[in-house]
Amino acid sequence: MFDRSKSKGWYIRRGIGFAFLGALAVALFGFVVMSLWNWLLPALFGAKAITYWQALGLLVLSRILLGGFHRHHRSGFHHRRHMFERWERMTPEERERFRQGFRGRHCGHREAEGN
The missing domain is CATH 1.20.5 (Single alpha-helices involved in coiled-coils or other helix-helix interfaces)
Structure with a gap:
């Protein structure tokens, strides 16, 4: 016991x-x-x-x-787990919108605005 x-x-x-x-x-x-x-x-x-x-x-x-003497609130592991949980709650449409936004911001691709 x-x-x-x-x-x-x-x-x-x-x-x-x-x-x-x-x-x-x-x-x-x-x-x-x-x-x-x-x-x-x-x-x-x-x-x-x-x-x-x-x-x-x-x-x-x-x-x-x-x-300073502040503590960091999230370590990398906790942040990844939190993002995974958010991803699991998303609908397929929300996931695709997120992918498109991420690619536009972080992969050097810019969507043609108004062209």
Whole structure:
């Protein structure tokens, strides 16, 4: 039979594992940024060397300025599944209209308008 206590424990261990891997990735990225900065920028531009914590600060600042902290709502798999479900609900006429519109927009074909 299905034992819920093992299931909870498994999810907790998995969550702790993901948190550990995430912390390890952040630490590694911080070290890589610090190493690259200290290797390239002083030699190329005369910039000062930075510490590990300054490198982590740069990572956070670049994330805020360039990427934000939003999550992407749909992965490719979910988007494809959603489109497949919509396709299945279409009538044959709607499918043909969709194909024609898709070809006109994405395949370089332009329908002659008024010719």
